[in-house]
Amino acid sequence: MKKLLNILLILTSLIGYLEWGKDHHMFLFQMEYEIFFHTPDKDAMVHPAVLIPLLGQLILLFTVFQKTPSKALTFIGLISLSVLLLFLFFIGATSGNIKILLSTIPFIVTGIFVVRAHRNRKVS
Secondary structure, eight states, X not given: OXXXXXXXXXXXXXXXXXXXXXXXXXXXXXXXXXXXXXXXXXXXXXXXXXXXXXXXXXXXXXXXXXXXXXXHHHHHHHXXXXXXXXXXXXXXXXXXXXXXXXXHHHHHHHHHHHHHHHOOOOOO
């Protein structure tokens, strides 16, 4: 179950949506593709807004191949991705952009399920 949740975190992070200017808009998976394959300036890859969420995705991908997904690595990956996705949620909410706002909801819901799945419950 925890592996499935980590896969869902990765997938839901990729559908984050951005709009800027009048005619510019992309999903995060499109932006990652552009950065890796079409951007001549590789310095864009080391920008914290790009590097931190990307590392989070890679960490979560690593946990998918572990026999038992590491709780610490899962939370590190979740926090790394949350930096960007919660910022997008905030932008969508404050600007009234429903597309950006709704694109972050699946990630946030999945993140809540991940936290609940990893919470240690003490039995009295």
